[in-house]
Amino acid sequence: MIQKAKQGDMRITLEVWRQAGPGAPGAFETHEITANEHMSFLEMLDVLNQELVESGREPFAFDHDCREGICGSCSLTIDGQPHGPRERTTACQLHMRTYRNGDRIKIEPWRANAFPIVKDLITDRSAFDKIQQAGGYVSVNTGAAPDAHAIPVAKEKADLAFEAAACIGCGACVAACPNASAMLFTSAKVSQLTLLPQGEPERERRVLAMVDAMDDAGFGNCSNHYECEAACPKGISVENIARMNREYARATLIER
């Protein structure tokens, strides 16, 4: 395809992981494309995919949806870093102005035992749902709630709870962790509900159940590397892990 060079255009060499299905062998494939500095990273992949389709070859499968950093679908390891080089930025919010003409970029899926590869760049992250199902909620039936102002919540606590609740469930923390641990993810939910009075009645049960589910799902242990916090696009703090550890110890004393 002959196209006039536009301002901000750049030639990029991509190495992209290709894998036909779960358990199939995978390998990197090399492609050259013209991107533009205003493109998002995923728009650059769109360009590649469209070129592949038009030349009769299979496009790369990758998860994405909101393209604004909130749904947690996109899950690319870019040059070894989950979501790429920019701090607190999902792959879909990364823009090509981060790169220069002639750059080489390596793109692969999350690598973690608990997240098996489904195809190309897509992994199965349902283990995260299992952790949440074990106890990531307040057991209140619809219609049974008291007036929202019945229980005031200190602003500082509400803000901290919000910051923990801002997790988008993308799995970058697991992908970044040398042990593929899900501590940051699990502790974010535990923290949110521990900090709020609404979570109090199930405090012990929740943390025990969620930690058990996390272990059952095959995630590794936390050995305090804190790569998770650095990779988290939402800046979820490792203080949540410390809080969960305290909660877990406390609950073990009370319940077991």
Add this chain to the structure above:
Amino acid sequence: MTIADSPTQSAKLDSKVPGGPMEDRWTNYKFDLKLVNPANRRKFDVIIVGTGLAGGSAAATLAEMGYNVKAFCIHDSPRRAHSIAAQGGINAAKNYKGDGDSVHRLFYDTVKGGDYRSRESNVHRLAEVSVDIIDQCVAQGVPFAREYGGLLDNRSFGGAQVSRTFYARGQTGQQLLLGAYGAMNRQIHAGKIEMHTRQEMVDLVVVNGVARGIITRNLKTGEYERHSAHTVLMCTGGYGNAFYLSTNAKNSNVTAAWRAHKRGAYFANPCYTQIHPTCIPRSGDYQSKLTLMSESLRNDGRVWVPLTKGDTRKATEIPEAERDYYLERKYPSFGNLVPRDVASRNAKTVCDEGRGVGPTGEAVYLDFADAIKRDGRSTIEARYGNLFEMYERITGDNPYEMPMRIYPAVHYTMGGLWVDYNLESTIPGLFVLGEANFSDHGANRLGASALMQGLADGYFVIPATIASHLAGRKLEEVTKDHPAFKEAEASARKRADDLMAIKGTRSVESMHRELGNLVWNYCGMERTAEGLKEGKRKIADLRSQFWTDVRVIGDQNTINQDLEKAGRVADFMEFAEVMMHDALVRDESCGGHFRAEHQTEEGEAKRDDEHFSHVTAWEFNGPDAVPTEHREQLTFEEVKLTTRSYK
């Protein structure tokens, strides 16, 4: 007035709206509904397609009540539904601010905001249950913003003069959806919800006139599955992606709704689409979606363009006297907080006058300098920090120092499958919730009202009204071997086979883009009869080109995103024609539907209540045939129809 264009009530569209005083209707109606005995609920299987706010809240609540729920979504987890992206907030008539809000005021604002094209009784019910939604969400642990005293904070939104919007920083949709997701998870854990992720509904199964199941394609394996139930709830979201570029998530689609439409569910008011005034302008042809900047920004940001055409100075170098704060000038009482349709159209007008800014001239400024001066940077950061960050990431500009550049973009679709007061479509047993139905917003939705509606439908309305079907009708046993299942599965398979067999030259993506351009140009912010006729013709041509020249790559028995997309774009192509047809037939302006032929001298939308005070619902007659028009006459008992004024 000729007989042909006089509004008539179609017999097929019985709204089932109860009588009596407006404020008692919902209460009395619920009392009169038959109940399903708790012990019998476990005998009923309920299919819920879509687990965003509407579907997630319905699934959790119905499971709590004892029904057997089978829920489906195209995502890998219910937590990723498009609802997650809602930023600004959710309305409720709590009157926590003591600023004179009430159920009646929220009801009134919503009917007026919708430009008098919604059903009063539905809107009143929505306003009533709004307060229960907030209670429910707080009890679930949704971390709404609070004041120092520990009570909930509120902000104002467009189209209202009271503060009734509850929010969780700029991530309200996320927090509400995670609340509903948690409630669902509890029921999944309890075995009351069977959750099927990465499954796409590709057809509805209708047995003896009643919706009794769905056909899905497992997006991981490509297998087709049959699922039967006593009722089907569709909560599959809106159709904004018919425009290709919109603020909707990329996977949002019309497919489930369209396939139900083809099986007999009427499609109501498809031409009512909302163009949101504050989005980041497009930057190039490769643009894959547009990003919304929450409308809450208009609380503190001031919208302006240079007074004179072709002023290319930097925003900060243009002196106060040479700026036109056109919303404040034209609408002194609502100022920057006019409803979305008004704000969007005005942005288009000033850009058409040549006063637009930025490299494309298709943008206006949204300026926070005054707010930062008044409240301090840290206050503004606390309110909008994440939005400013998002803006900076995408554009490379810092909004604390330079005004944002914004332009309208497609955002929400008020039209949807027609439903009665029970939320039941024209196919008995098929209920439609959330953005997928047409019910409550008339011709224009007010900000922070979609989250409210989705959760109202799921948490509070359907749990009551579903009994009208389950307890009110005799439902025979139906198994998955029924010929209707076989036929539906075969037709779904054939559609996929047909798409794969075309082996043309054009990518699905490029054809979707082309479709989007047509819809935007002919059926966007401004519509004309001539344009709509031409648009319809062009879409028909594009559709036939699609079916001869599209190229779908890969296998069917694995993840094949190209095939998924092809199916959805094929449906958008058929749908877009009906949308334009609807826009053509609605020969008036109202809310987001602006027909250039019908405007006041000041350029505001001019309604024609005498001829168009009705819902238009379309019946499918085949992809190449003109659909049959049905009308539901709207009557207004509480709210007096006036020309909307925000001056």
